[in-house]
Amino acid sequence: MITLNNISKQFGETNALVNITFFAKRGEIIGFLGPNGAGKTTTMRVILGLIKPTAGVVKIDADDPISERLVTLPKIGYLPENNPLYPEMKVIEYLTFVSGMKNEKSLDNLEKIMFQVDILDKKHSNIDQLSRGYKQRVGLAAALIGDPYILILDEPTSGLDPIEQDKIKKLIKSISKEKTVIFSTHILSEVEDIASRLIIVDKGSIIYDGNKPKQKGGVEKLFKKLINKSTK
Amino acid sequence: MKALFKKELLFYFNSPLGYISIVLFGVFANFMFVKDIFVYGSASLRPFFEIVPWLFMIFIPALTMRLIAEEKRTNTIEVLMSMPISEMQIVISKWLSTVLMVGVGLILTMGLPISMYLLTKQVGVRLYLPEVFVGYFGLILLASAYISISLFFSSITKNQIVAFLTSALVIFFLMIFSTDFAASILPKLLQNYLNYLSPTTQLDSLIKGVLDLRSIFYFVSVDALFIFLTVIGLENRQ
Numbered sequence: 001m002i003t004l005n006n007i008s009k010q011f012g013e014t015n016a017l018v019n020i021t022f023f024a025k026r027g028e029i030i031g032f033l034g035p036n037g038a039g040k041t042t043t044m045r046v047i048l049g050l051i052k053p054t055a056g057v058v059k060i061d062a063d064d065p066i067s068e069r070l071v072t073l074p075k076i077g078y079l080p081e082n083n084p085l086y087p088e089m090k091v092i093e094y095l096t097f098v099s100g101m102k103n104e105k106s107l108d109n110l111e112k113i114m115f116q117v118d119i120l121d122k123k124h125s126n127i128d129q130l131s132r133g134y135k136q137r138v139g140l141a142a143a144l145i146g147d148p149y150i151l152i153l154d155e156p157t158s159g160l161d162p163i164e165q166d167k168i169k170k171l172i173k174s175i176s177k178e179k180t181v182i183f184s185t186h187i188l189s190e191v192e193d194i195a196s197r198l199i200i201v202d203k204g205s206i207i208y209d210g211n212k213p214k215q216k217g218g219v220e221k222l223f224k225k226l227i228n229k230s231t232k
Numbered sequence: 233m234k235a236l237f238k239k240e241l242l243f244y245f246n247s248p249l250g251y252i253s254i255v256l257f258g259v260f261a262n263f264m265f266v267k268d269i270f271v272y273g274s275a276s277l278r279p280f281f282e283i284v285p286w287l288f289m290i291f292i293p294a295l296t297m298r299l300i301a302e303e304k305r306t307n308t309i310e311v312l313m314s315m316p317i318s319e320m321q322i323v324i325s326k327w328l329s330t331v332l333m334v335g336v337g338l339i340l341t342m343g344l345p346i347s348m349y350l351l352t353k354q355v356g357v358r359l360y361l362p363e364v365f366v367g368y369f370g371l372i373l374l375a376s377a378y379i380s381i382s383l384f385f386s387s388i389t390k391n392q393i394v395a396f397l398t399s400a401l402v403i404f405f406l407m408i409f410s411t412d413f414a415a416s417i418l419p420k421l422l423q424n425y426l427n428y429l430s431p432t433t434q435l436d437s438l439i440k441g442v443l444d445l446r447s448i449f450y451f452v453s454v455d456a457l458f459i460f461l462t463v464i465g466l467e468n469r470q
Contacts, residue, residue, distance in 0.1 A: 048314050050469070073316040080314070084307040086239075088247065100235025101315040142311075 001025055002047060002150065002180060007056035009042055009204075016042045017053070018204040024180050026149060029172075031195030031212065032184040033223055039204040040184040041081055044152050047182070048078055060150070074102065077143030081154040081184075083136055087128035091119060091138055094127060095145065102146035110145070117141045117171060133164030137171070144175060151176070153183040157190060169194055188220040198222075202230040233321040236312075240299070240329035249295070250333060257291045258340030265344060275352040275359045277345055281367045281439035284341075285432050288334075288371075288378050289403045295333060296382035297396040299326045300462070305390040309469075319466040323459055327376075327383055334375040338368060363441030370438025373451035374431055378403055380458035387462045407432050 002024040009017040017039050024030055034040050045051040046058055049065030049072060058065055060072040086094055095110055104110075114120045117137045122130060127138060136156060143151060156172065157165040165187070172181065173194050185191060191198055191212060200208040200223060207226050212219055244250030264287075265280040303309040312322055349359045382399035389395050408414050410430035415423055427433050434451065437444040 050310065050313055070316050070318060073314060076314070078311075078314040080307065080310045082307065084311055086308060088243070089239075093242075097235050097239050098315070100238070101312075101317055103316070 001059075001061055002182075003057070003059040004043070004047070005057040005059075007043070007046055007053045007058060009039075009046065009051060010054045015204050017046070020046075020056070020201075020204075020206055022199060022206065022209055024150075024182060026180050027178060027196075029176050029181045029194055029196045030183070031191030031198050031219075032182055032201070033188070033191060033198065033219075034184075034201040035227060038201045040201060041154055042204075043201070044078075044154055044182065044184065047150075047152060048076060049073070074146055075148050076150045076152060077146070077148035079136075079139045079143045079151075079153045079156055081158070083139040085127050085135060085138060087126070089127055090123070091125055091127060091130070092123040094138065095123075095141055098142045098145050104146045109147075113141050113144050116144070116175065118167075131164075133160050133167065136160060136164070136168060140168070140171060140175075149179050151179055151181045151183075153181065155184055155186070157185065157187060165190070188223055192216070192219045200226055202227055233317060233325050236317065236322060236325035237329050240326055241332060244295070244329070244333045249298070253291055253295050254333065254337045254340065257287060257337045260287055261337075261341045262344060269348075275348065275357045277348065277359075277364055277367055278439055280341070280344060281371065281435070284371055285374055285407060285435060288375055289400055289407065291337070292330075292334065292375060292378040293382045293385075293396045293399040293403070296330055296379055296399065297386055297392040299330070299383055300387040300466075301389050301392045301395045304387075305392075309466075313466075313469070319463045320459075322466065323383065323387075323462045327379055327455075327459060330379045330383075331372070331376050334379070335372060338371060338375075360441060363439070366441045366443055367439045369443075370435050370447070373438070373448065374435050377431055377451045377454040377458075380455045380462075384458040384462045384465070387465045403431075406430055409433075410436075 004020050004022055007017055007020040008015070020039070020043055032040050032043070042051060046053050047060070047065065049069040052066050060075055063071045065072040089097070095114070099105070099110055114123055117140050119134060119137050119141060122134055127135065130138065140156065143153070153172065157168050160168065169190060172183065195212055198208065198210065198212040198219065199206060207230050208222065213222050261280070261284055264283045268279070300309070303312060345359065345364045352359050381402060382395070385399040385402070386395040407430060409426035410433040414426065418426065431451070431454070434447040437447055
C-alpha cells in the first residue's frame with residue numbers, strides 16, 4: 001500500500017507539490033494525468049524516495065522511502081521518463097546487471113520476464129540498436145525484475161507509434177494483476193483503456209481523484225473541464 | 233554492489249576508453265623511465281616512481297571523469313538510485329573498479345623491475361626489492377586517492393570534460409605544493425602545511441621503501457574524505 005499524506009515539495013520559490021494526499025491499494029491501476037509541469041514526475045520520485053518532500057508523510061506499507069529506501073525499493077519497479085538505459089550494453093547484460101542490483105539470482109525468472117515482455121529474440125542485441133518500442137520493453141523488463149508489487153511507470157508510451165503503444169498498453173494490463181500500478185501519460189485514451197482509477201494533477205495539486213468516467217471520451221472531457229476550471 | 237563493480241570493470245575492458253588510457257599509460261610510463269635508464273647510474277626504480285604521479289594526474293581523471301557525470305547526463309543515475317543499493321555502495325563500487333583498473337595499468341610496467349633485476353644481477357649489483365614492493369604499494373595508494381578526488385569532481389557536474397579538467401587541476405595544485413617552485417613563492421609557514429598536504433610528499437617515504445604509517449594514514453584519509461563527500465553529494469540529490 002502506498003500512502004501520501006499532505007505531501008508538499010518546494011524547489012526554491014516554486015511549489016512543485018501542494019498537499020498531495022492519496023492511498024493506493026494492491027490491484028489498482030492508477031492513471032496519473034496532468035499538463036506538463038503539473039507534478040506527476042515529482043510525485044513519482046517522492047514515492048520512490050528519490051526526492052525528499054518539504055512537508056508531509058510518504059509510506060510504502062509502513063516504511064518511509066527516504067529513511068528506509070533499502071527496505072522500500074525492492075517492492076517497487078520503476079520505469080523513468082525517457083527510459084534511460086546503458087546503450088553500450090546488450091539486453092541480456094543489462095537485465096543481468098539489474099538482477100544483480102536487485103539481488104535476484106534466478107536466471108529462469110529473467111527468461112520468464114523477457115518472454116513476458118516479448119524481447120527474447122533481442123536478448124543478444126545491443127541496446128543502442130533497438131527501436132524505441134523495444135527499448136521501452138527492456139525498461140519494463142528491468143522494472144519487473146525482483147517481482148515488485150508496485151510499478152511506477154512514468155510516461156511508458158511516450159514517443160511510440162500507435163502499434164507499439166498498443167503493445168505496451170496490453171503489456172501493462174497483463175503484468176498489473178496483483179500489483180499496484182501508477183502510470184503517468186499525456187494520452188487520455190490510454191487511461192480509458194487500462195486505468196481502474198484516475199488522478200488528475202495541476203499546478204502541484206490533485207484536482208480529481210476517483211473512478212474514470214465510463215462513457216467513451218469521458219476522460220478527455222473530464223480532463224479538459226477540470227484543467228480549464230483550474231486555469232481560471 | 234558486486235553487480236555494479238562488475239559492470240564498471242567490464243565497461244573499461246569493453247570500451248576504447250579503458251584500453252587506450254591503460255595502454256597509453258603503460259607506454260608513457262615505460263618510455264619516460266627507459267629513455268634515461270643509463271643516466272640514473274643506480275639500480276633503483278625511484279625515478280620511475282617519481283614520474284608516475286605526474287602521469288596519474290592525466291590518466292586517472294581521464295578514467296574517472298565519466299563515472300558519475302555521465303550517469304547524471306544520461307539520467308541513468310535515476311535508474312541506479314531506484315535500485316536497492318545505498319549511495320555508499322554505488323560510490324565504493326565505482327571507486328574500487330577504477331582502483332583495480334589502475335592496478336592493471338601498473339602491471340603493464342612490471343617489465344621494468346623484472347628487467348632491471350635481471351640486468352643488475354649480471355653486473356653484481358642488487359635491486360633493493362622492498363623499495364620496489366613498497367613503491368608499487370605507494371602508487372596504488374596514490375592512485376586510490378586521485379581516484380576518490382576525481383570521483384568527487386565527476387559527481388558535481390554532468391559534463392565529463394569539466395570533471396576531467398577540475399580534478400586534473402586540483403591534483404596538479406596538490407602536487408606542486410611539494411615542489412621547489414612552491415617553496416620559492418609561498419610563505420614559510422604556509423609552505424610547510426601545504427607541503428604536508430601534497431600527495432607526492434607522502435609518497436616520498438614509500439618510494440624509498442619505507443612503510444610509513446603516517447603516509448598510509450594520509451592516503452586512506454584522502455580516500456575516506458572524498459568518498460564521503462561524493463556520497464553526501466549523491467544523497468543531497470533528494
